[in-house]
Amino acid sequence: MPLTNQQLNEFEELGYLFIPDVFSPQEIQTLYGELPGIFAQDRVENVREKGTQSVRTSFAAHTFNQAFGYLGKHPRIINPVRQLLDGEVYMHQYKINAKAAYDGDVWQWHQDFGTWSRDDLMPEARAMNIAVFLDDVTEFNGALMFIPRSHRDGVHKAGHDLETTSYPLWTLDKDTVSRLVDEGGMVSPKGPAGSVIMFHSNLVHASPSNISPFNRTIVYLSLCHVDNHIRQFKRPEWIAHRDFTPIVPAADDCLMNLTRQSA
Amino acid sequence: MPLTNQQLNEFEELGYLFIPDVFSPQEIQTLYGELPGIFAQDRVENVREKGTQSVRTSFAAHTFNQAFGYLGKHPRIINPVRQLLDGEVYMHQYKINAKAAYDGDVWQWHQDFGTWSRDDLMPEARAMNIAVFLDDVTEFNGALMFIPRSHRDGVHKAGHDLETTSYPLWTLDKDTVSRLVDEGGMVSPKGPAGSVIMFHSNLVHASPSNISPFNRTIVYLSLCHVDNHIRQFKRPEWIAHRDFTPIVPAADDCLMNLTRQSA
Numbered sequence: 001m002p003l004t005n006q007q008l009n010e011f012e013e014l015g016y017l018f019i020p021d022v023f024s025p026q027e028i029q030t031l032y033g034e035l036p037g038i039f040a041q042d043r044v045e046n047v048r049e050k051g052t053q054s055v056r057t058s059f060a061a062h063t064f065n066q067a068f069g070y071l072g073k074h075p076r077i078i079n080p081v082r083q084l085l086d087g088e089v090y091m092h093q094y095k096i097n098a099k100a101a102y103d104g105d106v107w108q109w110h111q112d113f114g115t116w117s118r119d120d121l122m123p124e125a126r127a128m129n130i131a132v133f134l135d136d137v138t139e140f141n142g143a144l145m146f147i148p149r150s151h152r153d154g155v156h157k158a159g160h161d162l163e164t165t166s167y168p169l170w171t172l173d174k175d176t177v178s179r180l181v182d183e184g185g186m187v188s189p190k191g192p193a194g195s196v197i198m199f200h201s202n203l204v205h206a207s208p209s210n211i212s213p214f215n216r217t218i219v220y221l222s223l224c225h226v227d228n229h230i231r232q233f234k235r236p237e238w239i240a241h242r243d244f245t246p247i248v249p250a251a252d253d254c255l256m257n258l259t260r261q262s263a
Numbered sequence: 264m265p266l267t268n269q270q271l272n273e274f275e276e277l278g279y280l281f282i283p284d285v286f287s288p289q290e291i292q293t294l295y296g297e298l299p300g301i302f303a304q305d306r307v308e309n310v311r312e313k314g315t316q317s318v319r320t321s322f323a324a325h326t327f328n329q330a331f332g333y334l335g336k337h338p339r340i341i342n343p344v345r346q347l348l349d350g351e352v353y354m355h356q357y358k359i360n361a362k363a364a365y366d367g368d369v370w371q372w373h374q375d376f377g378t379w380s381r382d383d384l385m386p387e388a389r390a391m392n393i394a395v396f397l398d399d400v401t402e403f404n405g406a407l408m409f410i411p412r413s414h415r416d417g418v419h420k421a422g423h424d425l426e427t428t429s430y431p432l433w434t435l436d437k438d439t440v441s442r443l444v445d446e447g448g449m450v451s452p453k454g455p456a457g458s459v460i461m462f463h464s465n466l467v468h469a470s471p472s473n474i475s476p477f478n479r480t481i482v483y484l485s486l487c488h489v490d491n492h493i494r495q496f497k498r499p500e501w502i503a504h505r506d507f508t509p510i511v512p513a514a515d516d517c518l519m520n521l522t523r524q525s526a
Contacts, residue, residue: 101437101441102437102440106472106474108474109474139402139406139451140408140449140451142471143402145403145474145475174364174365174476177365177476178364178476181475181476186403186475188402188403206474208405208471208472208473208474209369209471209472210471211369211371211372211408211469211471212408212444212449213437213440213441213444
């Protein structure tokens with residue numbers, strides 16, 4: 001199902017789209033079942049939270065896990081993104097953000113393109129994120145907070161935060177965030193596992209810590225127009241990919257077939 | 264207005280009551296206007312957040328500020344608490360928890376009576392908390408999370424957390440919290456400034472950090488039956504009060520009169 005004109009307008013106006021029920025409970029279960037095996041691996045792609053062994057972010061699982069590989073070329077993701085970015089896309093970054101029960105730490109206010117631009121020399125904000133909920137996201141477990149319309153002013157001034165969490169991030173200052181919230185308000189899309197948020201790479205967002213007993217696992221696919229590929233290879237390949245080949249969408253039932261095979 | 268039988272039953276069953284619109288916008292404004300002056304004072308009662316100058320908790324403002332003094336003997340608070348605790352009450356602890364925009368840090372899972380019992384030798388859980396919202400409490404600014412029915416099993420095992428935040432607290436372990444949530448679920452009462460939560464001193468609760476641009480100031484009155492006063496004076500007087508005189512409620516318009524005087 002292609003995005004409607006109304007959805008395209010909403011994305012352009014607000015900077016994001018929330019779509020529930022994109023993936024079925026069975027498809028999510030197939031992905032979820034792979035997590036313990038992935039998180040248990042002792043590999044550089046698994047960045048752990050400060051002071052605990054809980055995985056904060058697992059990078060590039062699409063390169064070494066079949067189910068997450070299918071998710072990385074799933075037509076329900078790739079096709080709408082091709083529509084929004086108007087052309088072929090490649091995978092710039094792929095990560096599972098665990099935000100584990102009790103241990104999941106904050107992500108401070110930031111724009112993703114701010115980092116991609118500064119660290120990877122991505123030319124334009126012709127790239128975006130797809131967030132796939134693997135857990136129900138509720139008011140309790142650290143839901144994302146977005147500032148609608150904050151994608152319209154390009155890249156804001158930011159500082160490189162190397163201390164707050166275990167993962168370096170270019171973060172916005174308080175005055176900028178307060179001003180943007182005054183103008184655009186704040187939203188926090190919540191919904192069951194299988195829901196998807198599509199958001200602009202300049203949309204300002206953050207997420208609080210998770211002190212609840214509920215995990216809040218979200219997979220983020222950062223997709224970029226192939227013409228807009230990064231020019232600088234300072235960060236490791238598993239953080240900022242260097243394969244700019246256009247993604248060929250898999251079949252719509254790719255994950256369901258895996259589910260059937262394992263049943 | 265005394266609490267109804269239904270409210271008394273709800274408190275007994277769930278461990279808390281949420282009541283919106285207890286104080287008017289004008290009354291809240293009168294209290295709010297005092298905050299900058301109180302927080303700016305360089306006094307031991309102002310405990311600041313780890314690593315910032317933001318006030319985390321301001322203790323005992325009822326002893327040195329007229330408006331907060333009136334709140335501490337306000338009939339809309341004292342009378343229902345007398346009903347719930349069945350007798351005369353005194354002020355065991357009084358605090359303004361700022362949970363300031365951007366800087367407000369987490370309060371880990373705990374029971375208040377767990378601390379009062381261990382640190383102050385309060386004999387029984389015949390004491391309770393009143394939370395008065397001075398800001399709107401929303402999904403964004405670090406709302407309290409309660410585990411309904413968790414007040415029914417007495418004091419749970421706890422560890423003394425001296426590291427997570429700037430204020431020492433007896434906190435519950437993850438397994439206990441998960442078990443209690445499995446049994447009782449979780450709630451997070453939200454509402455406009457002027458709302459009140461009344462909760463049992465054994466009710467397990469926590470609150471996440473506040474990374475939003477919105478302050479989340481709450482005043483907590485911890486009231487104790489006069490017969491149940493503390494027996495040990497290890498903590499400073501401004502944290503665990505030693506004046507066990509029964510509180511005589513002020514007039515219902517005490518705060519409104521202040522508002523009129525300053526207008």
